[in-house]
Amino acid sequence: MAFWSKKKADDPDTSQAGLFDKFRKSLTKTSQVLNTDIRDLFKNDGRLVEDEFLGELFARLVRTDMGAGPAGRIRDDVATKFRGRKVEMEDILATIRDQVEAMLTQESAELSMADEGPTVILVVGVNGSGKTTSIAKLANRLTQEGNRVVLGAGDTFRAAAVEQLTIWSQRIGCEIVTGKPESDPASVAFATVQKAVDDNFDVAIVDTAGRLQTQTHLMQQLDKIRRVIGKPVPSAPHEVLLVLDATAGQNAISQARGFSEAAGCTGIVLSKLDGSAKGGVVIPIREQFELPVKFIGLGEGIDDMAAFDAPMFSQALFSDSLGKPE
Incomplete structure (x- = not known):
């Protein structure tokens, strides 16, 4: 018995747009730290991806408490894609977002429900x-x-x-x-x-x-x-x-x-x-x-x-x- 199948389609709180807004508001503090810290790495004309930049990026990612392991993998992915190139903030943020999504992807969030009985x-x-x-x-x-x-x-x-x-x-x-x-x-x-x-x-x-x-x-x-x-x-x-x-x-x-x-x-x-x-x-x-x-x-x-x-x-x-x- 999966209770998700009973979801009311006409309930505005269950709409994707409404749910996304709730996610966004709940993540405001984490988002502000992450986005502000990364924005501070950039100048008006972008930033060259080299060791100094990668080290600073790593430190800012760790501040969100994602840990050194995930932060290091994101840093390495940015290095692989952009080392030696001048990039804009949006390029780095999009790469981080994709990596975060990949790290968090799981098979299912549904509850395991009994086949019969409670x-x-x-x-x-x-x-x-x-x-x-x-x-x-x-x-x-x-x-x-x-x-x-x-x-x-x-x-x-x-x-x-x-x-x-x-x-x-x-x-x-x-x-x-x-x-x-x-x-x-x-x-x-x-x-x-x-x-x-x-x-x-x-x-x-x-x-x-x-x-x-x-x-x-x-x-x-x-x-x-x-x-x-x-x-x-x-x-x-x-x-x-x-x-x-x-x-x-x-x-x-x-x-x-x-x-x-x-x-x-x-x-x-x-x-x-x-x-x-x-x-x-x-x-x-x-x-x-x-x-x-x-x-x-x-x-x-x-x-x-x-x-x-x-x-x-x-x-x-x-x-x-x-x-x-x-």
Whole structure:
């Protein structure tokens, strides 16, 4: 069951133009850093591509937190195409855009849905990553597409998280399963999935307590949660989504490493992209862990979440300098 097939064609928010504008606005800070830095490399009559220029270009690319590896490959591509030639800024930006798109291209951003019975989605991440809000956005998106959704408030050690998720569930119109304060998170996860089975829900989304990837005992707790939700639905979880805060920059990479190993992550939700100048971090995350970026947060509103689209992402980064895609 792929919920994308239910998308309403007449919904203006789902139009390509409207979606592109959301991508562009959310990437404003990253785009400004990247475009301004590269613009500063040029004079009115262009710039000769030689070692000094290539070194300066590399340093500016690294500032977006894309990492030395991707920045180095972009620099080398520019050198191969243009070394010894005088180029204009637009030539360099177009080359970078094409390279970014190639690096971010992935097979699919669609969720893996159960062939029958409820689809179970486990959501993990560090404290403050935007996990609870991302769950609400995802639940809202799924509900609008016609799915019956139940949430599991598995962050039982933080009352504010349970309260926040409960409020979101009421606004969205989906159900929620909660437990007693400081109760076993695995019991809440189990109860949520069991309710999804008993009451014929399409999707169960289970929240987990925020934790650092270095907290071994808490990471082991995730393994327990995975085991118990597999009892009522043997194929569960169908997705383990890791929420990463785009403003964390390179720190997000160590988070991705710890969680992908301990929780068996299947995809990434990149949150707070609109508040970050470090949107380039999505590139090394994609390359190092080969985890698909499923969704990105495009703002603070409940509807501000989109499926990741590599061409749209790369176009949006350079739209102010190269124009919108046709």
